[in-house]
Amino acid sequence: xxxxxxxxGKIITPEPLLPGQIQPASIDLxxxxxxxxxxxxxLPGNFTVESKIRDLLIRKxxxxxxxxxxxxxxxxVPLAESLALPANIYGKANPKSTTGRLDIxxxxxxxxxxxxxVVPKGYRGALYVEIVPRTxxxxxxxxxxxxxxxxxxxxxxxxxxxxxxxxxxxxxxYEDEEGPRTPHIDRGLSFSVDLEGDDSNIVAYKAKxxxxxxxxxxxxxxxxxxxxxxxRAPRSKQLIxxxxxxxxxxxxxxVGVPPTHAAEMVxxxxxxxxFRIHYAGFFDPGFGYGVNGTKAVLEVRAHEVPxxxxxxxxxxxxxxxxxxxxPEKVYGPAIGSSYQKQGLTLxxxxxxxxxxx
Numbered sequence: 363x364x365x366x367x368x369x370x371g372k373i374i375t376p377e378p379l380l381p382g383q384i385q386p387a388s389i390d391l392x393x394x395x396x397x398x399x400x401x402x403x404x405l406p407g408n409f410t411v412e413s414k415i416r417d418l419l420i421r422k423x424x425x426x427x428x429x430x431x432x433x434x435x436x437x438x439v440p441l442a443e444s445l446a447l448p449a450n451i452y453g454k455a456n457p458k459s460t461t462g463r464l465d466i467x468x469x470x471x472x473x474x475x476x477x478x479x480v481v482p483k484g485y486r487g488a489l490y491v492e493i494v495p496r497t498x499x500x501x502x503x504x505x506x507x508x509x510x511x512x513x514x515x516x517x518x519x520x521x522x523x524x525x526x527x528x529x530x531x532x533x534x535x536y537e538d539e540e541g542p543r544t545p546h547i548d549r550g551l552s553f554s555v556d557l558e559g560d561d562s563n564i565v566a567y568k569a570k571x572x573x574x575x576x577x578x579x580x581x582x583x584x585x586x587x588x589x590x591x592x593x594r595a596p597r598s599k600q601l602i603x604x605x606x607x608x609x610x611x612x613x614x615x616x617v618g619v620p621p622t623h624a625a626e627m628v629x630x631x632x633x634x635x636x637f638r639i640h641y642a643g644f645f646d647p648g649f650g651y652g653v654n655g656t657k658a659v660l661e662v663r664a665h666e667v668p669x670x671x672x673x674x675x676x677x678x679x680x681x682x683x684x685x686x687x688x689p690e691k692v693y694g695p696a697i698g699s700s701y702q703k704q705g706l707t708l709x710x711x712x713x714x715x716x717x718x719x
Contacts, residue, residue, distance in 0.1 A: 374445065386692050386693055392442040398423070407476060462643075535655065537615070538616070553679070565596075608661070622684065625682045
């Protein structure tokens, strides 16, 4: 269906799609050839994005060559793709998993948009992405894919009643690699944080500051110890999150998403505490399916005050969305998916030898 939207001009691309650009439930969006550093993040409201950029512009950068985006600077990049959606179709965007695990904050903007990450029904126009590296300087160039867009019609979100019915047909949660577990369903599928760890005794990674830049195109390249501190399982099974620090943790549960559905992690719920648990919490159809579930990796940042986490504490919800059709290809090694059998896993730019530290 996404390919049909490209062929019929509803998704407008300046050049042919790249292999793998269409994912099971989304399309990756490519960065254009220029970037604008601006003084502040913004929503266009009743104005065009370009007029807001003019008001806030610090400098214009070419992305045709590699460019370093430093931490805590705000950049707006016009995307290569644009849209001419039918009146009944709307969209939602989110960072790709690798983007979130590198603490790169991205948000989609539309012309006259009043919400981040939302494409209104029937939208016709350009797309832009706001990029804010939070911890690491990152090397950016045209054509990179930092975020993805999902298109929807009607109400795709499953109610608790429908999610309970789905759990009766499919195993959604596993205690470990062997045994299914009864799901806790309340405004979505609840999941908790793992502070016991596995055989490596590692329960978290905390990002270092003042590191060398990371080139997102370099896979299995960087030594993780140069960028991350290891947090080993505390005896107390407790961890204090400090404001301004960025952590990678994992869920206690292993979750599965059947091919008939996709799932979205709720980023922040004050009922669970003053912390954000993800930037890129979207799970394609087939995630953890057929492999007895996969742990959810959590991209965690405390807000204003130090926050205590305890092992098994509920930290978030997964909301399941019904697919319009079962995708031709689902998440997994067959389409080059990076995180199908992940435990506590850093982004794919890092050499995977952290457990030896």
